[in-house]
Amino acid sequence: MQVVQPGFEVTSSSDRPLDPIELVSYDPEWPLRFEAWRRKLAAALGPTARRIDHFGSTSVPGTPAKPVIDVQIRVDDMNREDLYAPQIEALGVQLRSRDNDHRFFRPFADRPRDVHIHVCNLGSEWARKDLLFASYLRHDAAARAEYVRDKELAAARWADDRIAYTEAKTEIVGKILVRAEAWALRSGWTPG
DSSP states (O other): OOOOOTTOEESSOOOSSOOOOOOBOOOTTHHHHHHHHHHHHHHHHGGGOSEEEEESGGGSTTOOBOSOEEEEEEESOTTOGGGTHHHHHTTTEEEEEEOSSOEEEEEOTTSOOOEEEEEEETTOHHHHHHHHHHHHHHHOHHHHHHHHHHHHHHHHHOTTOHHHHHHHTHHHHHHHHHHHHHHHHHHTOOOO
């Protein structure tokens, strides 16, 4: 779940040719791909990475998704990029944007776009909401079906525009998050 935020800063223009949105059926290899990235990131970052989690649609079994693993790394201070950015970039991904909530890394242009790495502050609301959304989709089949329907419609309409695709999902994400917050209170869910 990514919602475009005001104040989003792109650090450079796009370095990729047309990169259309393509949703594919859930792949049981996705958790294994995440685990491989988690191990590499943990080794590269050591104690700087307080938590490394899999989120987004590839973390929700049975959910179609872009075949891109979303990794969330929580650190004590994301403004201290010197403690993590060079180490992450050494793994073949580059810092592409900054905003007040997180830093975004993706593979260099000559590599497949198979992972997105998001660095945020430990205890941040941004981190919590992304993890809550994925947890709730894993828990609630009806919410998952709603999200998949709207996501497929957005991909069909905005296959050539990643920003429009993301914005088209904003309404359903907001509606599901309201229910997810109520579920979190009832169940005692925490992001870990």
